[in-house]
Amino acid sequence: MSATAERSLVLVKPDGVARGLVGEVVSRLEAKGLRLVAAELRTLTAEVAETHYAEHQGKPFFAGLVEFITGGPLLALVVEGPRAIEAFRALAGATDPVKAAPGTIRGDLALEVGENIVHGSDSPESAAREIALFFPNL
Ligand code: RTP
Ligand code: MG
Secondary structure: OOOOEEEEEEEEOHHHHHOOOHHHHHHHHHHHOOEEEEEEEEOOOHHHHHHHOHHHOOOOOHHHHHHHHOOOOEEEEEEEEEOHHHHHHHHHOOOOOOOOOEOEHHHHHOOEOOEOOEEEOOOHHHHHHHHHHHOOOO
């Protein structure tokens, strides 16, 4: 990784995989200039899901979030590039797809906050933690 590059964990969530949107998401992030470093299709255990979303433990939507994210295969990716974390969050759009700007992944392709297609790390600390959780050998 070059000195200016940064890595982010991106997930195409189970709704995105089920809807056949893997190609669309990967195409958008590659077109932006982000580089794929790792990719794996997997179904999460509740334990991994609860660790990944630990910051949301205790919130009213937590149980539903874990059920949703473990409900089918997802595509886990590590992407790399200058300001990759911020760059992917901008491509993804706001958490609530109805509020997400048109032109973003969520703004163009989703309607419900609980089924918003993608995840992207939200800080360098989150990215390091999430990449270690999903790809411990990276
Ligand atoms: P993510 O972590 O999945 O990339 O999404 P995010 O940063 O945009 O949003 P975050 O606040 O981290 O929330 C994680 C996921 O929880 C679900 N959520 N539901 N019902 C609700 O009010 C609510 N709030 C959040 C969403 O699916 C969100 O992506
Ligand atoms: Mg988040």
